[in-house]
Amino acid sequence: MVQNPTITHTQLKAFHAVAKTGGFTAAAKFLGLTQPAVTQQIKSLETQYGAELFKRVGKSVTLTSTGSLLLNLSDRYFNIAEEAHHLLTSIMQMKSGRLRIACDIAARAFPTTASFRNKYPDIKLSFSIEDQTTLETSLQDFLVDIAISGSPSSHDDLVSFPIAEEPLTFSVNKSHPLANYNEVISSEIGSNDIILVSDNPLEESIQKTILQHLKLTENTAQYYPNTDMVIEAAANNLGGTFLSRREIMHDKRLKSVRINDSDIKRREYLIMHRSKENTPLIEAFYQSLVSKD
Structure with a gap:
């Protein structure tokens, strides 16, 4: 037995491959080595420490109790190595x-x-404009890294973080009578034409909640297929909409009037795939959105 033995990365890699694949031949194929080369690594490891790691029965192998303990450690070792790789790759991405x-x-x-x-x-940064359904599919298929939306996602493999919140407002053309006020109460909206989005199930749910809260009926509403058309319709004085200030702030034709007796909040969300939640680049992006500095 060698004094003060030191296990090598090559030995541990060979052991891990045999333990995971269940055989020397399969491990050799996985590692891109010859079967004798893998056998030699395991033999030298067992000899070096005077420990039997595998029970050999014909062409199959099973772990001994010592081998099972070592597999727990090698799992942790290679998982940490993979995490280190992702960390350093992500840090490199922060620069370019x-x-x-x-x-x-x-x-x-x-x-x-x-x-x-x-x-x-x-x-x-590259951008695409997509409806909620397409946006979520793009995230699931890893065609985009993150999404910013006025609605959260309900998919299990996607996570949504609120990044902005503001009181409910009624946005109208600046020539609209209600544009003369900074605040109104819900009863003052009832006699006005209301413009809503029709082809976004999540937005429709939010709009339904708003209408019920304000005691308004859906029969009084005009529907357009997407938010951009709703903004344009409101800007052309066809009615008012419940979009947030952030959604209409680029359009100087509109004014958002706060609904004073409503506790409903409009929110904006950052959505991402769960597997990307803790990557440094996306974490840095999230922090840039919520930072108070």
Whole structure:
């Protein structure tokens, strides 16, 4: 037995492969080595420590009790190595990476990302405008890295974080009679034409809650297929809408009037795949959105 033995990465890698694949031949194929080379690594490891790691029965092998204990350690070792790889890769991306962002409306893209762009000018940002269903599919298929939307996702493999919140408002053209006020009560909205989004199930649910809260009927509403059309309809004085200030702030034709007797909040969400939740680049983006600095 060698004095003060030291296990090598090559030995541990060979052991881990045999334990996971269940055989020397399968491990050799997995590692891209010859079967004798793998056998030699296991033999030298067992000899070096005077420990039997595998029970050999014909061409199959099973772990001994010592082998099972070592497998627990090798699992942790290689998991940490993989995490280190992802960490260093992500840090490298912070210097010259790319972030693909989907938004449900164009108005969210540039104002929302301004802080991140100023702090990380070397990160290339690309944008796409997609409806909620397409946006979520793009996240699930890893076609985009993150999404910014006025509605959270209900998919199990996607996570949504609120990044902005504001009181409910009624947005109208600046020539509209209600534009003369900074605040109104819900009863003052009832006699006005209301414009809503029709092709977004999550937004429809929010709108239904608003209408019920304000004791308004859906029969009085005009529906348009997406938020951009709703904004344009309101800007052309066809009625008012319950979009947030952030959603209409780019359009100087509109004014948002707060609904004083409503406790409903409009929110904006950052959505991502669960597997990307803790990556440094996306974490940095999230912090740029919620930072108070």
